[in-house]
Amino acid sequence: MSLFSDIYAVFWADLRVLRRRALRTLATSLVNPVLYLLAFGYGLGRGISFEGYSYLDFVVPGIIALTAMTSSFSGAGSKLHVDRLFYKCFDELLMAPIGTLSIVFGKSLIGVVHGLISSFALVAVGLSVSPSFRASPLLPLFMAVLIISCFVFSFLGVLAALLVRSHQDMGSFSAFVIVPMSFLSGTFFSLESTPEALKMALYLLPLTHSSQCLRAAALNQPFPLASLIALICFGIIFLTASIIVLRKTSV
Amino acid sequence: MYSKNLLGRSLLEEAIVTENLSKMYGQIWAVKDLNLRVHAGELFGFLGPNGAGKTTTIRMLTTITKPTYGRAFVDGFNVQEKPEMVRKAIGVMQQHLSLDRDLTVRENMELRARIHHLSADERKKRVEELLDYVGLVEYADRTVDELSGGFQRRAMIACSLIHRPKILFLDEPTVGLDAHTRRRMWDLIRRLNADGVTIFLTTHYIEEAEALCQRVGIIHKGQLIAIGSPIELRGKIGLFTVVMVTEGGKFAYKYFHDRAEASKYVQKLSNSNSIKSVVIRDSNLEDVFIELTGGEVIGE
Ligand SMILES: Nc1ncnc2c1ncn2[C@@H]1O[C@H](COP(=O)(O)OP(=O)(O)OP(=O)(O)O)[C@@H](O)[C@H]1O
Numbered sequence A: 001m002s003l004f005s006d007i008y009a010v011f012w013a014d015l016r017v018l019r020r021r022a023l024r025t026l027a028t029s030l031v032n033p034v035l036y037l038l039a040f041g042y043g044l045g046r047g048i049s050f051e052g053y054s055y056l057d058f059v060v061p062g063i064i065a066l067t068a069m070t071s072s073f074s075g076a077g078s079k080l081h082v083d084r085l086f087y088k089c090f091d092e093l094l095m096a097p098i099g100t101l102s103i104v105f106g107k108s109l110i111g112v113v114h115g116l117i118s119s120f121a122l123v124a125v126g127l128s129v130s131p132s133f134r135a136s137p138l139l140p141l142f143m144a145v146l147i148i149s150c151f152v153f154s155f156l157g158v159l160a161a162l163l164v165r166s167h168q169d170m171g172s173f174s175a176f177v178i179v180p181m182s183f184l185s186g187t188f189f190s191l192e193s194t195p196e197a198l199k200m201a202l203y204l205l206p207l208t209h210s211s212q213c214l215r216a217a218a219l220n221q222p223f224p225l226a227s228l229i230a231l232i233c234f235g236i237i238f239l240t241a242s243i244i245v246l247r248k249t250s251v
Numbered sequence B: 001m002y003s004k005n006l007l008g009r010s011l012l013e014e015a016i017v018t019e020n021l022s023k024m025y026g027q028i029w030a031v032k033d034l035n036l037r038v039h040a041g042e043l044f045g046f047l048g049p050n051g052a053g054k055t056t057t058i059r060m061l062t063t064i065t066k067p068t069y070g071r072a073f074v075d076g077f078n079v080q081e082k083p084e085m086v087r088k089a090i091g092v093m094q095q096h097l098s099l100d101r102d103l104t105v106r107e108n109m110e111l112r113a114r115i116h117h118l119s120a121d122e123r124k125k126r127v128e129e130l131l132d133y134v135g136l137v138e139y140a141d142r143t144v145d146e147l148s149g150g151f152q153r154r155a156m157i158a159c160s161l162i163h164r165p166k167i168l169f170l171d172e173p174t175v176g177l178d179a180h181t182r183r184r185m186w187d188l189i190r191r192l193n194a195d196g197v198t199i200f201l202t203t204h205y206i207e208e209a210e211a212l213c214q215r216v217g218i219i220h221k222g223q224l225i226a227i228g229s230p231i232e233l234r235g236k237i238g239l240f241t242v243v244m245v246t247e248g249g250k251f252a253y254k255y256f257h258d259r260a261e262a263s264k265y266v267q268k269l270s271n272s273n274s275i276k277s278v279v280i281r282d283s284n285l286e287d288v289f290i291e292l293t294g295g296e297v298i299g300e
């Protein structure tokens, strides 16, 4: 009872901020994915067919997955790390009689909202440009995986924001983890064609599982249940790690 | 195990108790072996120069910094074992702006009310009441970013009061305020104390401690070097101060416990020609502070 109201209290404040900047936030988060779509889907990939689909059909779910990731990650992490490091307003949450789970979960929810807003915008694009996507009977499953992905990467955003010691650290985390992951996780190419060793490595990235699941659902292929479970495990790990870090870092 | 202290006060009558409370950062002791008691209902001032350890002490008492060793009890609860109980009892106004700058004053207050579990009706009532109390009604719907520093501090104190805390920590509440706003803040602090709130206030303005506080602790380089009412502290160095100005225009001070002694000393001085002028006046807290933190008395 109090857990839910505490989570909502934390989320409520972030929602108020979002309300003030909704359009700008949405526009910013759509720039990259739309560029990818134009460059890879229409430019590079025109005329290529892939696993029996056009490259465009193939790449749209991948781009949706990476949008969900980047947008949830920064939606949850970017304000949080500034509030924690530079403004003392994160301390106020720590001095209030609410638990660490409420803080971590509450702070993640705004990332989920960011992630869902931008990936829904891309889903709309996908539905209009990709015939297979439109025809897939698995769209509800697609949506479920999308929501789960947004949670996973929001938890990761919170974790990163709680770990970093400077603004620069946050940039480095993005540059060394988020950006490479967005290109490598089977978003733009098929894992089938990669060497075995690399494939194993790529399965260590949460986005790989997210893009595999989303693509299977979008193209009506056999659904990789193991990947969905892996994705959920990543979410649990990131959430738990955030709680532990928050309990430890009250220096 | 902590039912009575030496004065026979039960722990419940002590708002704050610390036992050898200490915090080390890297190689330095920010706070070292602090033993302190603040009685319930008291307006206590914690005075010390920059870097003395005032903020570190407050952060330990408000459960967000872990002591290196030592213990602290706030409202009867151990800050490390029962932080959630402590958090219910305290309100904190931090030294630096700690409001969410992207939210309005009202939203900041509402957030605070929510995380302190006020009901919707209570929230609404309390926010309006406090906006009025601190004189921010017209500014309630501006974002914090748009307010001047003085108004930001008023908003901070309003936020810290939202859940009617029993014990209020104010870390340099009047820093950077103009003279009028400072007086207003003082009035507000006195009014709160009169309403029964225990107040732990830090400052490096001596006149502030003198004007407001029933008891003052002086902290220097992490250690408590004096504690008592302003008059007790003045009594420590001597209630009377002889101020001498030398030929070179330098000031020198000597402290005496009674006026006769001071006069005798001045008489003797009149023969000396290296002293240009001399006055006797009452000692003040500033004398105590300079004398105790100046290095001569406590060594180092
Ligand atoms: N997070 C920290 N990491 C390292 N050192 C710290 C940290 N916080 C405080 N210190 C050090 O601890 C000492 C006491 O600092 P503190 O902020 O408690 O002083 P203060 O009395 O509040 O000073 P001021 O009047 O300037 O606010 C200082 O030497 C400071 O450099």
Ligand SMILES: [Mg+2]
Pocket (backbone or CB within 6 Å): B054, B055, B056, B095, B171
């Ligand atoms: Mg300080």
